[in-house]
Amino acid sequence: MKKTVCLLLIIIGFASCVSNQPEARRPVSYSSGSFLKESAAINKKIVEAEEKAILQIIEENKTTEYINSPDGFWYTYHEKNPKKDSIYPEKGDLVVFEYNLLELDGDTIYSKDEIGVREYYIDEERIFSGLRQGIKLMREGETVTFLFPSYKAFGYYGDLERIGKNVPLQSTITLKSINQNQKSVN
Template identity: 80%
Template sequence: MAAQEKKAILQIIEKDKDAKYNNSNNGFWYTYKTKASESDTIYPKKGDLVVFEYNLIELDGDTIYTTEEIGTREYYIDQERIFSGMRQGLKLMREGETVTFLFPSYKAFGYYGDLDRIGKNVALQSTVTLKSIN
């Protein structure tokens, strides 16, 4: 299953010729839609409060949750529950950046899904905007 998800993710990357995707050390891929100035060296660390917005989309493009449905979220880095890919992805972002992540299911909601709209073993795309780091 992991190999099939990776293949599907790599196909998305191959089709998106205008984007440069990075392969994270944590098992997911990401590309910057809006990048902060290189002089901005502040990334979220444990205990920081981040404010962000995101959506959740299946790899085939079907929207599961829109940014409007989810709303603006606040999250204390590594001190609250959030799915592992998002927890790790937020730490790669700087204030004002927008990043699209491609998460295999084991970095998303895994075997259980979210017990609502996300089924078990669903790989996801998510576009995240980091509004602030406090």
Template identity: 55%
Template sequence: MRKMTLMLLGVLILMFSCKSPEARRPVTQKSGSYINEAIERNKKIVAAEEEQIQAIIEEDSTNEYISSPNGFWYYYNEKDSTTTTTPDFGDVVEFDYDLKTLDGQTIYSSEELPTRTYVMDKEKLFSGMREGLKLMKEGETVTFLFPSHKAYGYYGDKKKIGRDVPVISTVTLHKITEENKTQNQ
């Protein structure tokens, strides 16, 4: 009888000591206010940068600026009207470029940056440059004005370019090698 009572007592203890787990509630709850604040801050940054770029364009009467649908501005230093070939996905391009601040201070000169060989859309390159190269033909030199979100953005390049720095870049496209030609070699 004693064994039976102990077993019954043990079963009862096990039954009543186990209960379903309860969800833990967070100590603090955050709303989407941080995201909304970040969106507003970024809109202000973009507007201020575009204002600066528009002021540069208005002051410069010697060049004809073109507004890209991709969110940057450019003008041709040297334009080639005889060829029609622009780089496509997978094509290999060779180009030189420099980077300056909007007030003209050199960040990286073309001598500091070696001639770059880039496979279109298959390698890392900041979005403005990637989109700008697609507008160019072999032998052309173009000056681009990139707002920071089209250049190095919030993080910069972790060397000479800080966060949210719009840049001016003069790019010379030396050579375009089409993808099917590089595969056949």
């Protein structure tokens, strides 16, 4: 009898544990995606306004030929390397260059002298995307002015010093030298 009672209590205890499984909780709130839609709409307006300002600069300088990069910025040559056999920098190459950063209206944010001569290993160090992509379009000895929308410059955060959020920039870059990566030369 004791065995039957114990067995019965064990079965009842087990059955009560199985039947009292916690029920899945439903979320208190859910997102309809409206925040993302609003954010995308705001970003589209910012991009449109920046591109309009850049196109206005280009329109005002009718004597200067600007090239629209497939990467989303515009540029014009001041000094162009006439040698057709000269190289473009590739991944791992060390480039030596100098540049400045200005607002679209021409106000200086960082001068060439303030930044100084920079060395950069192509695609192996962090620099803002417009500068990285722009340098790859240049040959040794060339000087190019780039017009970058904010998403190709420092974007939403700025540089946390002098460049605010969503600030389009212009930059004049002089590529002094390209030292090819020995791995890519051999």
